[in-house]
Amino acid sequence: MSNEDFKPKIVVFACNWCTYAAVDLAGTSRMQYPANVRVIRVMCSGRVDPQFVLEAFHNGADGVIVAGCHPPTDCHYISGNIKALRRYTLFKRLLKSLGIEEERFRLEWISASEASKWVKVVNEMVETVKKLGPLKPKLEVVE
Amino acid sequence: MAEEVRIGVYICHCGFNIAGTVDVKAVAEYAKTLPNVVVSRDYLFMCSEPGQDLIREDIKKYKLNRIVVAACSPSMHEPTFRSVLESAGLNKYLFEMANIREHCSWVHSDKELATEKAKDLVRMAVAKARLLEPLEEKEIETSRNILVVGGGVAGMRAALELAHYGFEVYLIEKSPTLGGKAALVGYVEDDVKGSEIVGKMIKLISKNPRIHVFTNSELVEFKGFPGNFIAKIRVNPRYVNEKCTLCGDCIPACPVEVSNEYEFGLDKRKAIFYPYKGAYPPYYVIDSKVCTFCGECVKTCKHNAIDLEMKPQYLDLRIGALIIAAGYDPYEPPKGEYNYGIHNNVITLFQLERLLDPNGPTKGNLIIGGKVPRRIVFIQCVGSRNTTPNSKPYCSRMCCLTAIRNAIRIKEMYPDTDVIILYKDIMTYASDERLYEEAGKRLVKFLKFEEPPKVTITEEGLYIDVYEYTIQDEVRIPTDLVVLSTGMVPRHDLNELIAVTRVSCGGDGFLRELHLKLAPVESPTKGVYLAGAVTGPKNIMESIRMGSAAAVKAMTLLSAGKVSIEPLTAVVNEEICSGCGVCVSVCPYEAISIKEMDGDRLAHVEEALCMGCGTCTAACPSGAMQQRGFKDTQIKAQVLAVFGGG
Ligand code: FES
Numbered sequence: 143m144s145n146e147d148f149k150p151k152i153v154v155f156a157c158n159w160c161t162y163a164a165v166d167l168a169g170t171s172r173m174q175y176p177a178n179v180r181v182i183r184v185m186c187s188g189r190v191d192p193q194f195v196l197e198a199f200h201n202g203a204d205g206v207i208v209a210g211c212h213p214p215t216d217c218h219y220i221s222g223n224i225k226a227l228r229r230y231t232l233f234k235r236l237l238k239s240l241g242i243e244e245e246r247f248r249l250e251w252i253s254a255s256e257a258s259k260w261v262k263v264v265n266e267m268v269e270t271v272k273k274l275g276p277l278k279p280k281l282e283v284v285e
Numbered sequence: 286m287a288e289e290v291r292i293g294v295y296i297c298h299c300g301f302n303i304a305g306t307v308d309v310k311a312v313a314e315y316a317k318t319l320p321n322v323v324v325s326r327d328y329l330f331m332c333s334e335p336g337q338d339l340i341r342e343d344i345k346k347y348k349l350n351r352i353v354v355a356a357c358s359p360s361m362h363e364p365t366f367r368s369v370l371e372s373a374g375l376n377k378y379l380f381e382m383a384n385i386r387e388h389c390s391w392v393h394s395d396k397e398l399a400t401e402k403a404k405d406l407v408r409m410a411v412a413k414a415r416l417l418e419p420l421e422e423k424e425i426e427t428s429r430n431i432l433v434v435g436g437g438v439a440g441m442r443a444a445l446e447l448a449h450y451g452f453e454v455y456l457i458e459k460s461p462t463l464g465g466k467a468a469l470v471g472y473v474e475d476d477v478k479g480s481e482i483v484g485k486m487i488k489l490i491s492k493n494p495r496i497h498v499f500t501n502s503e504l505v506e507f508k509g510f511p512g513n514f515i516a517k518i519r520v521n522p523r524y525v526n527e528k529c530t531l532c533g534d535c536i537p538a539c540p541v542e543v544s545n546e547y548e549f550g551l552d553k554r555k556a557i558f559y560p561y562k563g564a565y566p567p568y569y570v571i572d573s574k575v576c577t578f579c580g581e582c583v584k585t586c587k588h589n590a591i592d593l594e595m596k597p598q599y600l601d602l603r604i605g606a607l608i609i610a611a612g613y614d615p616y617e618p619p620k621g622e623y624n625y626g627i628h629n630n631v632i633t634l635f636q637l638e639r640l641l642d643p644n645g646p647t648k649g650n651l652i653i654g655g656k657v658p659r660r661i662v663f664i665q666c667v668g669s670r671n672t673t674p675n676s677k678p679y680c681s682r683m684c685c686l687t688a689i690r691n692a693i694r695i696k697e698m699y700p701d702t703d704v705i706i707l708y709k710d711i712m713t714y715a716s717d718e719r720l721y722e723e724a725g726k727r728l729v730k731f732l733k734f735e736e737p738p739k740v741t742i743t744e745e746g747l748y749i750d751v752y753e754y755t756i757q758d759e760v761r762i763p764t765d766l767v768v769l770s771t772g773m774v775p776r777h778d779l780n781e782l783i784a785v786t787r788v789s790c791g792g793d794g795f796l797r798e799l800h801l802k803l804a805p806v807e808s809p810t811k812g813v814y815l816a817g818a819v820t821g822p823k824n825i826m827e828s829i830r831m832g833s834a835a836a837v838k839a840m841t842l843l844s845a846g847k848v849s850i851e852p853l854t855a856v857v858n859e860e861i862c863s864g865c866g867v868c869v870s871v872c873p874y875e876a877i878s879i880k881e882m883d884g885d886r887l888a889h890v891e892e893a894l895c896m897g898c899g900t901c902t903a904a905c906p907s908g909a910m911q912q913r914g915f916k917d918t919q920i921k922a923q924v925l926a927v928f929g930g931g
Contacts, residue, residue: 169358177399185912218898229904
């Protein structure tokens with residue numbers, strides 16, 4: 143497939159309180175961004191099990207974003223974001239060993255007012271993934 | 286056998302908001318092809334009464350047991366549709382929303398792509414809906430006691446409102462007196478002084494049997510959940526009891542002298558002292574940080590009012606809600622900023638207020654070095670608006686008005702004194718604009734700067750160099766007095782309070798409201814409310830209003846006598862749990878513990894403490910821990926559905 147036909151799919155796990163609200167705000171502000179993202183709402187970034195991310199890549203995601211409230215203090219549940227931060231710092235290294243380019247995964251902190259940051263992150267991600275081309279995963283998902 | 290899943294899907298046009306970009310008919314047709322979908326419709330406004338009726342009728346007619354509405358954000362109408370389910374006899378948690386407005390039609394203009402995405406979002410919602418389970422909200426009785434931290438105007442106002450409506454209030458204040466900073470400032474309206482407002486409030490509070498005041502007291506522990514918090518208060522010893530008559534005989538006896546914080550360092554006080562005239566409670570207090578406990582004061586006291594053996598006391602309070610009104614600190618310029626702390630004739634706005642106060646160190650006379658200054662220059666935005674390297678980025682809101690008010694008063698008192706205000710921008714918003722005009726009429730001079738002025742000390746006295754923006758030229762102004770219009774900064778000890786209460790602060794270091802417009806005075810923790818300048822620069826009127834607002838929010842929470850808890854809590858599958866304890870270590874609420882059960886180690890969730898973040902679920906290595914409403918299977922189904930599966 144040529145680069146033009148490639149319509150990447152990007153799965154986003156967004157916490158209810160900051161990032162999901164920022165995505166809403168981007169909507170109410172009528173900002174425009176590529177239609178490649180599919181947002182899954184969780185209560186906190188701390189809820190996002192790396193399994194979900196692997197599952198997404200395994201099933202055809204070309205990029206995955208996990209996003210929540212700014213550390214250290216913005217998390218609605220005190221420190222869920224810190225737990226996510228620790229977890230995904232480790233996880234990034236694992237991705238490489240699975241043959242997935244690190245750039246296909248992003249951990250982002252986007253507060254409820256940062257609609258423009260959300261748009262920027264989406265634009266960058268779509269751009270990056272388009273450059274990398276589709277991910278043909280040879281993943282062994284450890285169930 | 287499990288009940289057959291029967292899903293109804295409703296695609297909202299939202300007028301043209303969605304239907305203008307998304308082919309809603311195509312999406313509704315598409316939804317019909319998804320497994321378990323029994324009925325799928327599109328409608329002009331799903332949230333309208335007829336839209337809601339449509340769902341109710343279908344639930345009856347088609348025996349639906351899951352509902353998906355594709356419309357706006359769940360933050361907008363999830364509660365609306367949940368109550369539709371409830372009114373039709375379905376558990377309200379058997380509902381899922383697909384956000385095809387904020388997340389789709391409003392942000393993508395390409396009709397084809399937007400329609401394709403809407404179909405995906407509906408498929409994802411249906412996939413989750415298929416696995417939803419009924420959940421029960423729990424109701425818990427609530428306490429009618431409310432704790433207010435901070436005895437300034439905001440906290441006192443909140444306490445008065447609450448007591449008026451029959452709530453028991455514990456009003457604690459860290460310093461030895463109620464009143465806060467407002468008690469120390471001058472005129473806050475044309476003819477009303479801060480101390481007068483404070484005095485009136487104190488009078489009402491001291492007579493109100495429902496308000497229990499604890500000064501010299503701090504919140505040291507805070508746990509529990511909305512409606513049922515446990516707060517531990519430490520009441521630090523005052524060393525002076527209520528037999529004190531304020532006679533003052535102890536003062537000459539005390540050998541320790543320190544700078545007086547109630548006069549912003551303009552004069553000295555002893556280790557035993559009475560903060561200021563009108564301070565409440567009306568007893569002396571010993572500052573244990575500087576007292577040497579020599580006992581001289583005890584010998585002079587005829588009333589047996591001094592007891593150096595007093596110990597801290599601890600109170601455990603069961604409270605329904607907490608209001609934080611801990612106030613702010615005045616910005617203290619570092620030594621040398623505009624020559625502050627080096628030359629005595631460079632003072633802050635707060636010090637000026639004390640000099641103009643009849644109860645202040647100069648009895649209200651503006652006497653500097655023995656004489657009335659012939660010229661006074663105010664420098665605005667000191668500590669604010671990134672003016673100097675040390676400054677905060679924000680505007681402190683009250684300094685312009687306070688400087689101008691004082692400038693007018695000085696002109697009234699000493700018409701021959703020249704008053705100049707060096708400013709970046711003047712902020713006298715709303716009706717206070719008239720004071721700006723009034724100052725002009727009284728020949729107060731305003732000079733605008735962009736680069737901070739320079740204060741220089743010479744043998745003959747002080748002068749200021751400033752590049753005046755309007756005339757675009759250097760100006761040199763000799764002056765007798767420089768007043769730095771210092772702003773507000775977060776309390777130096779605010780972090781301790783944040784650590785105890787787990788509220789969050791914004792980038793400026795002040796406590797942050799959940800949402801300035803949609804959830805004002807609420808903190809991110811339900812049951813904890815914020816009032817006054819602890820949330821950022823406020824004037825006295827604004828702080829008082831916030832105190833009232835926080836009181837109303839707290840009463841709203843507690844007036845029903847019970848609260849219901851969102852059931853998105855964690856639940857353990859005891860068959861699988863190995864008791865490894867990872868969940869215990871990641872839980873931010875200490876809601877999970879490991880319990881010994883018939884020789885097995887098992888995780889146990891204290892549901893009343895669980896706030897439903899799901900961090901434990903993500904961390905559980907065996908999948909034994911699950912979050913209700915966000916189970917692994919439910920989220921995975923959504924992931925698969927992105928790619929057509931699920
Ligand atoms: S609630 Fe947003 S990251 Fe925890």
